Amino acid sequence: ETKRDQLIDILAQCDEGFISGQELSRKLEISRTAVWKHINELKKDGYQFEAVPKKGYRLLSHPLAVNETTLKWDLQTKWLGQKLVFKDEVDSTQDIAHQLAREGAENGTTIIANKQLKGRGRLNRKWVSHHDDGIWMSMIIRPEMAPYHASQMTLFTATSLVDTIRKFADLPIKIKWPNDLFMDGKKFCGILTEMQAELDHIEYMIIGIGLNVNQEINLFPEEIQNKTTSLAAQTQYKWDRIRLIQQLLADFETNYQEFQACGFSYVKDKWTSNAYKLGERVYIKMPKKSFEATIEGITDDGALLVNTADNIVEKIYSAEIHW
Ligand code: BTX
Numbered sequence: 001e002t003k004r005d006q007l008i009d010i011l012a013q014c015d016e017g018f019i020s021g022q023e024l025s026r027k028l029e030i031s032r033t034a035v036w037k038h039i040n041e042l043k044k045d046g047y048q049f050e051a052v053p054k055k056g057y058r059l060l061s062h063p064l065a066v067n068e069t070t071l072k073w074d075l076q077t078k079w080l081g082q083k084l085v086f087k088d089e090v091d092s093t094q095d096i097a098h099q100l101a102r103e104g105a106e107n108g109t110t111i112i113a114n115k116q117l118k119g120r121g122r123l124n125r126k127w128v129s130h131h132d133d134g135i136w137m138s139m140i141i142r143p144e145m146a147p148y149h150a151s152q153m154t155l156f157t158a159t160s161l162v163d164t165i166r167k168f169a170d171l172p173i174k175i176k177w178p179n180d181l182f183m184d185g186k187k188f189c190g191i192l193t194e195m196q197a198e199l200d201h202i203e204y205m206i207i208g209i210g211l212n213v214n215q216e217i218n219l220f221p222e223e224i225q226n227k228t229t230s231l232a233a234q235t236q237y238k239w240d241r242i243r244l245i246q247q248l249l250a251d252f253e254t255n256y257q258e259f260q261a262c263g264f265s266y267v268k269d270k271w272t273s274n275a276y277k278l279g280e281r282v283y284i285k286m287p288k289k290s291f292e293a294t295i296e297g298i299t300d301d302g303a304l305l306v307n308t309a310d311n312i313v314e315k316i317y318s319a320e321i322h323w
Pocket residue numbers: 091092093094116118119120121122123125126127128129135136137138179180187188189190191192208209210211212224228229
């Protein structure tokens with residue numbers, strides 16, 4: 001942890017009380033001049049301090065802008081997002097994450113951008129993220145997990161996101177297999193899991209999350225406007241992206257621990273209780289056959305379980321589904 005990060009932690013803990021320059025200098029083991037320089041850096045980021053002789057510094061106001069400092073301020077995680085890369089504009093946070101992972105970035109390193117020029121979804125589909133009203137982030141995870149279980153991570157991420165958003169508002173969120181979050185039949189979040197693996201071992205996974213937060217619907221291209229929504233469009237108020245990201249990281253970290261301790265059943269139950277169109281009929285199109293079926297749930301290896309018209313339970317690993 002850098003001195004600046006330590007300073008942020010200490011200031012966040014004493015929140016709006018005074019803390020003396022001397023105490024900061026002692027705790028951080030740096031000179032008072034160095035403390036003063038760090039405080040000035042924070043001022044440039046938009047933090048406002050009151051400095052009173054003999055009492056010390058007191059925080060008056062937080063900046064609203066999303067940046068590395070505001071994201072780290074009071075971030076309650078141990079390993080996730082403690083290494084944080086924040087950029088205003090990138091092509092895709094996935095690409096940066098892959099590059100950092102190849103260079104050895106540690107487990108939990110997180111890349112967040114305000115805007116993406118070339119945000120992507122699965123199969124190289126476009127992910128609209130050129131405006132700074134959403135959350136566009138990629139997490140580098142180095143899991144102890146066999147590659148054939150990798151799709152569990154996508155399902156896990158979806159359940160963890162539902163937990164987080166529900167802490168802020170009781171919204172009718174549904175998880176659409178395998179990787180989308182829906183509300184009122186409209187998509188507002190997508191998860192893109194990519195990995196570098198050997199046959200028997202995952203070197204790293206990049207979990208990309210694209211979450212529409214404060215967008216007005218007319219910001220989206222016309223062809224997807226009627227099937228897209230954002231948190232703000234549903235709740236009619238703007239969301240605090242900083243708190244949302246921090247909560248998302250904190251929940252992911254605790255849920256992940258739970259998932260590792262209890263196994264996939266922990267994810268499966270949560271997933272199933274929020275599943276989109278559970279028990280409803282959909283139309284499934286595969287290269288060799290197409291049929292109607294009812295959504296039953298998911299399997300331990302992340303496949304979709306459906307019940308066909310002839311009452312046969314089938315596992316679907318990949319298909320075009322007409323919901
Ligand atoms: P997907 O392939 O399931 O969904 C892509 C499809 O979703 C598009 O073809 C389009 O129809 C629709 N779509 C595009 N943009 C949006 C949007 N903003 N909101 C709702 N629907 C949209 C889903 O892929 C996975 C997306 C992951 C995005 C994250 S953002 C951070 C990271 N960086 C990056 O480039 N991708 C990931």
